[in-house]
Amino acid sequence: MKRLLLIGIFFLQINQMMCQVFQTANKKASSKTVKLFNNLFKALPEGILFGHQDDLAYGLGWEYIPGKSVVQDAVGEYPAMYGWELGDLELDAVFNLDSVPFNKMKEFIKEGYEKGGVITISWHANNPVTGKNAWDIGGNAVGAIIPGGEKHALYKSWLDKVANFMLDLKNANGEYIPVIFRPFHEFTGNWFWWCQNVCSPEEYKALWKFTFDYLTNVKQVHHLLYAYNPEKFETESGYMQYYPGDEYVDIMSFDFYQYGDPSNNNDFENTLDKRLSILTEVARKHKKLPAFAETGFMNIPYPEWFTKKLMKGIGNHQISYLHLWRDGGLVNGTGKYRFAPSQDHFIPVGRDPSFMDFYKLYISNKFIFEKKARDLKLYQ
Structure with a gap:
């Protein structure tokens, strides 16, 4: 009887969540943006949207081939989420910091949207004080660009360029394509x-x-969902220390990668489980979407990493999406930098041993790829 009662309470909570209307941080958010936000909440019991950075742009031994996709090459289906990067846009560069032309990126974003997928964009902006890349920590850069800082005008000019890029993302009907924006x-x-x-x-x-x-208010960009995204944290207070407030955030997420040798320890999956427990609880309290914004194991030297580490760490946690980081492909050589499995013959030692394990992830029904994302009609 007690078990039946608990099951009933569980489904009641799900039904309440599905009937609830969630408010975007931007009160003037476009209709499609509001629908996406609420439909992602409704999709939580359906599974986890699977995403991959730069998926349509390049992979091992190829780049910019129409219709080609790293994930589609591996399992025969496109991902449900597509990640892109704006770094160097602020410098008026033609290419982003990963060598993807911004004009092509806009087309890839439209293509992913037309497939029913979700778009997420990060921004590794250059250091506004030193002029070096995002990984240069000199010059008290944040203090220099906030209101009152000596580089504040420069930063506003950078945001003008970000706004122009975002405002150029429209579907075939001229409507703005919703974007999950994940800065800083x-x-x-x-x-x-x-x-x-x-x-x-x-x-x-x-x-x-x-x-x-x-x-939002100056540039009138009303199709963004904002993702708050630390890396390491061990407590709820640690996660919330830099939180700007519910009125400025739509999604609560974090990044976490596998390092070291996973064959002789359980550190990754145990830590992932702990952090997802904190994330999902704090997101529930604040009525925000929980998400796992970046993950992976560079070059996947442990062939069963996807099922025995990643999926084990996720367990039964309900999160909106998981985003695998990018493959190096032709951008930095011959695949020495990759996070997705491949059946491609460009693998130096032959077939990628992690491929079959990734296929197990694909057929587990725990994750949402293109077809199910399209069926969910996330923008309607």
Whole structure:
């Protein structure tokens, strides 16, 4: 009887969640953006959207082949989510920092949207004080670009370029394509100019709030969902330390990668389980979407990593999406930098031993790929 009661309560909570209307941080968000946000909540019991960075742009031994996809090559189906990067857009560059032309990126974004997929965009902006890349931590950059800082005008000019890019993302009917925007991520690390070792919580919150307000109220960009995204954290208070407030955030996520040798320890899956427990609880409290925004194991040297590490760590946690990081492909050589499995003959030692394990992930019904995402009609 007790078990039946618990099951009844569980399904009641799901039904309540599916009937609830969730408010986007931007009160003027476009209709499709609001529908996407609410439909992603409704899709939580259906599975986890599977995403891959730069999936349509390049892979091992190929680049910019129409219709080609890393994930589709591996399992015969496109992902449900497509990630892209704006780094170097602020410099008026033709290519982003991963060598993807911005004009092609816009076409890939439209293509992913037409497949029924979700678009997410990160921004590894260059250091506005030193002029070096995002990994240069000199110059108290955040303090320099928030209101009152000496580089504030420069930062506004950068946001103008981000806004112009976003406002150029339209579907065939001229409607804006919703985007999950994930700026200033991994701030609990120590490698970016906006990280905790060089930026106080007050400075970070001021930067986030100004960015949101400027894009929303000045530039009138109303098709973005904003993702708050630390890296390491061990407590709810640690996760929330830099949080700018519910009125500025739509999605609560984090990044976490496998390092070391997973064959002789369970550190990754145990830590992932712990952090997902914290994430899903805090997201529930704040009525935000929980997501796993970046993950992977570089070159996948442990062939069963997808099922025995990644899936084991996720367990039964309900999260909106999981996003695998990019393959190096032709961008930096011959596949020495990759996170997705491949059946491609460009693998130096032959067939990728992790492929069959990834296929098990694909057929597990735990993850959502293109066909199911299309069936869910996330924008309707």
